Structure formats: C-alpha cells, structure tokens
Amino acid sequence: MGEKNAALIRVRNLRKSFGGVVAVEGLSFDLLQGEVLGLIGPNGAGKTTIVNMITGFTKPDAGEVLFKETRLTGLPPYKIAELGVTRTFQIVRPYPSLRAYKNLIVPLWSPRARQFASTRGGDRDAVAIDLLEEVGFERDAYVPYKLASALPLGYLKRLELARCLALRPEVIICDEVFSGLSMSEIASMLPLIERLRMKGVTLLMIEHRLRELFSVADRVVVVEFGVKIGEGVPDEVMQDEKVRRAYLGEETGL
Numbered sequence: 299m300g301e302k303n304a305a306l307i308r309v310r311n312l313r314k315s316f317g318g319v320v321a322v323e324g325l326s327f328d329l330l331q332g333e334v335l336g337l338i339g340p341n342g343a344g345k346t347t348i349v350n351m352i353t354g355f356t357k358p359d360a361g362e363v364l365f366k367e368t369r370l371t372g373l374p375p376y377k378i379a380e381l382g383v384t385r386t387f388q389i390v391r392p393y394p395s396l397r398a399y400k401n402l403i404v405p406l407w408s409p410r411a412r413q414f415a416s417t418r419g420g421d422r423d424a425v426a427i428d429l430l431e432e433v434g435f436e437r438d439a440y441v442p443y444k445l446a447s448a449l450p451l452g453y454l455k456r457l458e459l460a461r462c463l464a465l466r467p468e469v470i471i472c473d474e475v476f477s478g479l480s481m482s483e484i485a486s487m488l489p490l491i492e493r494l495r496m497k498g499v500t501l502l503m504i505e506h507r508l509r510e511l512f513s514v515a516d517r518v519v520v521v522e523f524g525v526k527i528g529e530g531v532p533d534e535v536m537q538d539e540k541v542r543r544a545y546l547g548e549e550t551g552l
C-alpha cells in the first residue's frame with residue numbers, strides 16, 4: 299500500500315474528438331492513493347470518454363495517463379486491468395446466459411487473480427460466491443445461482459463491482475453505478491463503497507446523483523463540454539458560479 303495523498307493515477311492533457319465533436323480537451327487531474335474522487339458533469343460532458351481513455355478502451359488524440367510510474371496510454375484494456383486498474387460499465391455488461399457467480403470465472407482465471415488465489419485457497423466457484431457476498435448478494439438466497447439475465451439492475455450493478463474485486467484491484471472506476479437504481483438501492487450501496495475504501499481501494503466515481511456521491515467522495519472534478527471547470531472539496535466546488543450554471547436544469551438530487 300502506497301503513501302496516502304500520493305498521486306496513484308495522473309491524467310495529463312487528454313484530448314479526444316469524434317469527427318467534429320471535441321469530447322475531451324486539455325484534461326488533467328490526479329487520483330490520489332486511497333481517496334474517493336467524484337468525476338461529475340452534465341450529460342455528454344465527456345465523463346465516459348475519460349474513463350475509456352484511462353482504461354484503454356479509447357485511444358486519446360493527445361495526452362497520457364500514468365498509473366504510478368507506468369504509462370497506461372497505449373496499453374490494451376486487459377493489460378490495464380491486470381495492473382489493478384479496473385472499471386465498471388455505465389451500461390452493465392454481464393454474461394446473460396451464465397449464472398451470476400459464473401460471471402466471475404473469467405476475471406478469476408486472469409493471471410492477477412490467480413496470483414492472489416494461492417494465498418486464499420478454495421476453488422474458484424467458492425471464491426466467486428464469496429465475492430458476490432462481499433458486494434451484497436445474500437449467500438443463503440438463490441440469487442448468486444440465478445442466470446445473470448434474470449437479475450434485477452441493482453444486482454447487475456453489484457456484479458460489475460464484483461468483477462472488479464475479483465482482480466484484487468488497486469483502483470476501481472465506477473461509471474454511474476447508482477444510475478437506474480431506486481433511492482433505497484443507492485442507500486444500500488453506500489456502505490459497500492465505504493468498505494471498499496476501508497480495504498484501501500482507490501475509487502473514481504462518475505455520478506449524476508450528487509447528494510449520494512458527496513456523502514462518500516473526498517474530492518470532485520467537474521467537467522463541462524470536455525473541459526475541467528472545477529476541482530476540490532464537493533461543497534466548495536458546488537458554490538462556484540460556473541459549476542452551478544453547468545448544472546442548471548440537471549437532476550442531481552441536491
């Protein structure tokens with residue numbers, strides 16, 4: 299475990315355009331060891347594009363992302379995940395025809411997970427069930443054994459997190475894990491976020507539900523039209539005139 303407050307991920311001058319649309323421009327920020335950093339901004343601000351550039355799903359036109367001393371930019375997504383930088387997807391991506399716990403078998407077979415498995419022992423199915431329990435599946439209910447296609451969204455969001463946890467991540471980037479969930483479902487996920495933090499996982503959370511985000515986030519970065527317009531402690535950042543204007547008419551729960 300590194301020193302707290304050291305930059306774990308450094309995003310430097312990222313730029314990405316799609317045809318004529320500049321989705322991200324001159325974007326730089328640090329994700330600090332052990333923090334929960336919120337990445338917020340109105341619809342279409344470029345948040346998912348930023349996540350995709352950090353995790354290797356989209357190649358930036360310019361700029362770079364460093365994880366400690368390693369350059370992530372240019373590496374394929376699986377290699378970035380192998381380093382311990384993991385993500386969830388805004389649109390959940392389960393293997394629908396597999397049972398919930400079997401969805402974790404792919405990440406559990408990865409070299410990174412296997413490296414840890416030897417110290418943990420047990421067979422992979424048992425480890426998968428443990429991981430589902432860790433993200434809030436009830437062990438004694440049938441839900442871990444259901445087909446992923448039969449799971450309600452709340453469980454699919456948790457399954458996304460379990461897939462990250464299977465890799466023993468240093469970083470989890472959550473692209474709207476709260477979206478589509480009811481208020482009570484969101485409330486029941488907040489303790490899970492706190493537990494991840496206590497385990498030492500560093501979190502970057504993209505969210506529209508600001509009230510819930512601010513209950514767990516240490517800092518936030520605000521983007522609008524692909525440009526950073528604010529950064530700092532949530533309450534202070536939200537006082538800023540530019541940030542307030544960007545959020546006019548957005549549903550944030552604040």
Ligand SMILES: Nc1ncnc2c1ncn2[C@@H]1O[C@H](COP(=O)(O)OP(=O)(O)OP(=O)(O)O)[C@@H](O)[C@H]1O
Nearest residue numbers: 316319321339340341342343344345346347348388
């Ligand atoms: N693959 C793509 N091809 C073309 N345009 C894209 C592509 N991906 C994103 N864009 C455009 O880039 C901009 C930023 O999109 P992005 O999905 O990153 O925003 P976002 O902040 O995640 O939005 P939301 O809050 O709705 O999830 C938008 O104008 C979007 O239409």
Ligand SMILES: [Mg+2]
Nearest residue numbers: 345346347388
């Ligand atoms: Mg998005």
